[in-house]
Amino acid sequence: MPEADQKSPGPALPADDVVVAALRLGDEEMFAALLSAWSPGMLQVARAYVADDHAAEDVVQEAWLGVLRGIDRFEARSSLRTWIYRIVINKAKTRGVRDARTVPMTSLTPEKNDAGLSIDFHGPESPYPDARRRPPVVWPSPEGEILAHEVHEHIVQALDNLPARQRVVITLRDVQGYTSDEVCAILEITAANQRVLLHRARASLRSALDRYMTAPSGKEPTR
Amino acid sequence: MSAMGCDEFVEQVTAYLDGALDTVNVNRFTGHIADCDGCEVYLRQIRVTIAELGRLPGPGLADRTTATLLAAFRDRSANETPSEGSQDVRGAGFPGPLSGSS
Numbered sequence: 438m439p440e441a442d443q444k445s446p447g448p449a450l451p452a453d454d455v456v457v458a459a460l461r462l463g464d465e466e467m468f469a470a471l472l473s474a475w476s477p478g479m480l481q482v483a484r485a486y487v488a489d490d491h492a493a494e495d496v497v498q499e500a501w502l503g504v505l506r507g508i509d510r511f512e513a514r515s516s517l518r519t520w521i522y523r524i525v526i527n528k529a530k531t532r533g534v535r536d537a538r539t540v541p542m543t544s545l546t547p548e549k550n551d552a553g554l555s556i557d558f559h560g561p562e563s564p565y566p567d568a569r570r571r572p573p574v575v576w577p578s579p580e581g582e583i584l585a586h587e588v589h590e591h592i593v594q595a596l597d598n599l600p601a602r603q604r605v606v607i608t609l610r611d612v613q614g615y616t617s618d619e620v621c622a623i624l625e626i627t628a629a630n631q632r633v634l635l636h637r638a639r640a641s642l643r644s645a646l647d648r649y650m651t652a653p654s655g656k657e658p659t660r
Numbered sequence: 661m662s663a664m665g666c667d668e669f670v671e672q673v674t675a676y677l678d679g680a681l682d683t684v685n686v687n688r689f690t691g692h693i694a695d696c697d698g699c700e701v702y703l704r705q706i707r708v709t710i711a712e713l714g715r716l717p718g719p720g721l722a723d724r725t726t727a728t729l730l731a732a733f734r735d736r737s738a739n740e741t742p743s744e745g746s747q748d749v750r751g752a753g754f755p756g757p758l759s760g761s762s
């Protein structure tokens with residue numbers, strides 16, 4: 438089932454069968470509308486697997502060319518958007534593996550940051566396993582354009598530090614606003630697995646924002 | 661039913677926000693917020709984090725890439741013969757990077 442695209446500017450896209458028929462008939466306006474609606478999310482997803490923005494752009498271009506080659510054979514067993522995201526992820530993984538052979542890329546280490554969430558708590562062997570080492574402190578509300586911009590920079594940096602699978606899930610769910618069902622379909626994972634990845638990613642992002650928001654006078658804390 | 665501790669609360673935040681907790685656990689979850697300022701703050705921060713992620717400006721394709729893809733699309737449409745016979749020969753004269761096989 439096609440879903441409303443929460444973040445796409447401009448008018449919503451028509452149903453999949455209409456879009457697919459238009460593409461097969463050479464409706465260039467429809468193709469241009471898809472390019473602007475879905476490419477931003479595709480670029481962000483590709484970026485989880487490859488070294489830089491340039492490589493992500495290459496991957497997305499390749500993916501769209503793959504879509505053009507394959508659209509006549511598209512059988513609607515998934516939504517069009519799910520099908521296209523699977524193509525971009527496959528191409529991004531291939532590119533990421535190829536580049537990793539020549540470029541040292543720590544960001545592809547799969548187990549990075551995959552440690553889970555217990556860092557905010559004392560371990561189970563502690564007499565107070567339930568007590569936080571440091572209770573959460575209320576964040577000041579960011580004021581003005583500059584602060585919002587800084588927050589965004591910190592978020593982008595924190596996304597860069599996530600393992601690829603966590604990054605893809607949080608990008609699709611929270612940046613692009615796709616449903617849990619669609620993300621499970623795109624990545625072909627279970628709802629439980631998807632939730633674990635999202636949970637870890639959100640916890641990491643919250644910690645990163647917390648370090649920024651509670652740092653004295655805009656400086657990073659030394660801890 | 662046992663009360664929820666802070667560690668369990670943190671573990672269940674995403675399930676709670678996704679509406680994936682059963683009624684008993686929703687009640688334990690919201691019951692914990694009522695008693696624990698720290699977790700109330702934590703939940704609010706998670707919501708702010710999600711909201712800020714949703715406000716990230718999205719990257720667009722470079723103009724050059726868009727032009728390449730539109731040219732490829734025109735090329736494809738020109739090379740295939742649609743069954744309807746409504747072949748559209750727009751874009752002749754557009755020197756797209758991928759044009760040429762006509």
Ligand SMILES: [Zn+2]
Pocket residue numbers: 665666669692696697698699700
């Ligand atoms: Zn608590």
